[in-house]
Amino acid sequence: MAASAGPEIERLIGLLSKLPGLGPRSARRAALALLKRREQLLLPLSDALSEAAARVKTCQVCGSLDTQDPCAICADPARDGTLICVVEEVGALWAMERAGAFRGRYHVLGGLLSALDGVGPDALRIGPLVSRAAEEGVREVILALPATVDGQTTAHYLADRLAGAGVSVTMLARGVPVGGELDWLDDGTIAQAMRARRPA
Amino acid sequence: MTATALIRLSLTDFRSYEACALELDGRPVWLAGPNGAGKTNLLEAVSFLIPGRGLRGSGLAEVGRRMPGEKVGRAWAVSALVRAGDDEVRLGTGVEQPGAARRIVRVDGEPAPPGRLAEHVRQVWLTPAQDRLFLEGAADRRRFFDRLVFAAEPQHAAHVAAYEKSMRERMRLLTDGPADPAWLDALEARLAEAGTLMAEARARTLAALAAEIGTRGERPFPQARLSLTGDWERMAGEGVDFAEIEARLAKALAAARERDGAAGRALTGPHRGDLSVIHAEKDRAAAECSTGEQKALILNLVLAQAARLARAEGQPAPLLLLDEVAAHLDSRRRAALFDEIEALGLQAFLTGTDEMLFEGLAGRAQGFRAETSGLASIG
Ligand SMILES: Nc1ncnc2c1ncn2[C@@H]1O[C@H](COP(=O)(O)OP(=O)(O)O)[C@@H](O)[C@H]1O
Ligand SMILES: [Mg+2]
Ligand SMILES: [Zn+2]
Numbered sequence: 001m002a003a004s005a006g007p008e009i010e011r012l013i014g015l016l017s018k019l020p021g022l023g024p025r026s027a028r029r030a031a032l033a034l035l036k037r038r039e040q041l042l043l044p045l046s047d048a049l050s051e052a053a054a055r056v057k058t059c060q061v062c063g064s065l066d067t068q069d070p071c072a073i074c075a076d077p078a079r080d081g082t083l084i085c086v087v088e089e090v091g092a093l094w095a096m097e098r099a100g101a102f103r104g105r106y107h108v109l110g111g112l113l114s115a116l117d118g119v120g121p122d123a124l125r126i127g128p129l130v131s132r133a134a135e136e137g138v139r140e141v142i143l144a145l146p147a148t149v150d151g152q153t154t155a156h157y158l159a160d161r162l163a164g165a166g167v168s169v170t171m172l173a174r175g176v177p178v179g180g181e182l183d184w185l186d187d188g189t190i191a192q193a194m195r196a197r198r199p200a
Numbered sequence: 201m202t203a204t205a206l207i208r209l210s211l212t213d214f215r216s217y218e219a220c221a222l223e224l225d226g227r228p229v230w231l232a233g234p235n236g237a238g239k240t241n242l243l244e245a246v247s248f249l250i251p252g253r254g255l256r257g258s259g260l261a262e263v264g265r266r267m268p269g270e271k272v273g274r275a276w277a278v279s280a281l282v283r284a285g286d287d288e289v290r291l292g293t294g295v296e297q298p299g300a301a302r303r304i305v306r307v308d309g310e311p312a313p314p315g316r317l318a319e320h321v322r323q324v325w326l327t328p329a330q331d332r333l334f335l336e337g338a339a340d341r342r343r344f345f346d347r348l349v350f351a352a353e354p355q356h357a358a359h360v361a362a363y364e365k366s367m368r369e370r371m372r373l374l375t376d377g378p379a380d381p382a383w384l385d386a387l388e389a390r391l392a393e394a395g396t397l398m399a400e401a402r403a404r405t406l407a408a409l410a411a412e413i414g415t416r417g418e419r420p421f422p423q424a425r426l427s428l429t430g431d432w433e434r435m436a437g438e439g440v441d442f443a444e445i446e447a448r449l450a451k452a453l454a455a456a457r458e459r460d461g462a463a464g465r466a467l468t469g470p471h472r473g474d475l476s477v478i479h480a481e482k483d484r485a486a487a488e489c490s491t492g493e494q495k496a497l498i499l500n501l502v503l504a505q506a507a508r509l510a511r512a513e514g515q516p517a518p519l520l521l522l523d524e525v526a527a528h529l530d531s532r533r534r535a536a537l538f539d540e541i542e543a544l545g546l547q548a549f550l551t552g553t554d555e556m557l558f559e560g561l562a563g564r565a566q567g568f569r570a571e572t573s574g575l576a577s578i579g
Binding site: 116148150152156 | 362365366368369370372378380382383385387389390
């Protein structure tokens with residue numbers, strides 16, 4: 001790239017370009033937008049970032065992110081403690097919550113098994129899941145994982161590990177992905193998949 | 201004519217074409233011109249109207265137009281207006297930035313996953329790359345046959361992809377560890393499921409093709425006796441039920457862990473299957489037939505699949521891409537090919553170096569002369 005923007009701005013661009021969905025070009029655009037709108041964007045964003053950094057933590061129970069630990073969902077006595085829904089990432093938990101299709105508790109795995117990407121069972125929150133499932137009062141573990149090879153392999157693996165925990169293990173209904181794309185984390189689809197769950 | 205056809209096709213910065221737009225009327229299309237004029241490039245552009253990597257299997261950066269010395273191709277686009285009966289749909293595909301890793305697809309202007317293209321367009325093709333099909337390894341024949349299956353059942357591609365990915369995952373565990381049995385079980389379950397789906401789809405296409413070829417006797421193309429020689433396809437062909445094949449495949453994989461790990465590849469599974477083609481009249485394996493006979497055998501397979509899909513209800517009729525096929529046929533077979541294409545009512549795209557090859561299509565097709573400067577309609 002020609003004409004460097006100075007080390008502070010380059011650092012900002014470099015960090016922005018690490019965000020998902022942003023390449024070097026859009027990071028440049030984003031940096032410029034921030035710098036041009038100092039009062040409306042840059043300073044509030046900077047405050048929001050420090051606040052999030054200081055206050056947001058990982059829930060020791062389910063692995064979700066919140067300003068309290070246990071998180072609001074784990075702490076909510078109105079949620080159904082007999083059901084645990086296993087999701088890959090916090091983003092999937094948020095999508096489930098948006099759809100309003102589930103009233104139980106969650107467990108965030110933190111990824112999917114993938115030998116090629118070097119993600120093994122030890123890198124995921126599997127041990128804590130097995131302990132939670134074995135706790136008294138838990139009736140069903142619902143595996144809400146993607147319909148990809150990694151997602152389904154992980155689901156199969158978890159079903160195996162949960163076999164002795166005395167809970168029923170179910171999976172969301174999945175469609176047949178054409179070309180491997182299935183965006184089931186979509187409005188009504190989630191609710192439907194949740195109703196049509198089947199034994200894993 | 202009601203079969204699926206492209207009625208407008210435009211290329212932007214695709215291979216040798218800076219900009220090119222063709223108005224088509226649904227009849228077969230032939231392209232004549234010297235070597236390097238861009239005939240195959242045009243067929244390749246059409247082949248991006250279905251999911252996959254096109255008929256050359258090229259990378260996305262390769263197909264964008266490049267000037268001499270440029271390494272990465274430009275952003276490119278192929279768009280088409282597709283007519284099926286009374287319906288029309290606008291398909292577009294390409295990359296928005298040079299070097300982009302994924303191609304984008306639009307259906308009637310809306311972004312869509314590439315898999316959606318198969319709802320509107322199916323294709324079968326024959327290219328010079330397949331001339332040595334019977335002489336080379338099984339992998340090429342598998343790929344060729346899987347393409348025919350894919351034209352009938354687009355989800356076959358997803359099953360093949362899932363199978364291959366699971367196979368690579370399993371191989372990594374077997375060679376680099378950890379040899380976690382539960383993890384291997386989970387991967388082998390995926391392999392068994394996807395592999396059984398693959399084997400069944402192949403067996404279905406094989407049976408349908410054999411039946412189709414059997415009913416199409418009186419033609420100047422050699423009849424072929426087809427079989428799939430892989431264990432799993434054979435089981436599927438014999439009607440063993442899904443759960444049984446799946447269980448046996450999972451068991452075979454579990455038993456072969458050590459051996460597969462040592463070999464560095466999986467030694468059983470539908471990725472090892474092969475297609476056997478026998479020239480029926482001569483009772484001779486295709487590999488032992490003359491070059492011309494081999495070409496005619498493959499063409500007959502492709503035509504049989506096209507004929508079968510042309511009749512299939514509730515799915516698009518296939519486009520037929522025949523690159524440099526006409527020149528390999530004697531005049532009797534060439535005339536029979538043209539008659540057959542017309543009888544099927546399919547939009548075929550044919551190429552050849554000489555206009556004379558297409559004389560037999562006069563009045564029944566649209567012809568274009570390909571020159572380095574572009575395409576010129578010649579009626
Ligand atoms: N990415 C590209 N950009 C520009 N030209 C290309 C590109 N890829 C191939 N070509 C040119 O296209 C020509 C080959 O066209 P092709 O369609 O294969 O010819 P034919 O008419 O013989 O089938 C060659 O001259 C080649 O240089
Ligand atoms: Mg060519
Ligand atoms: Zn929690």
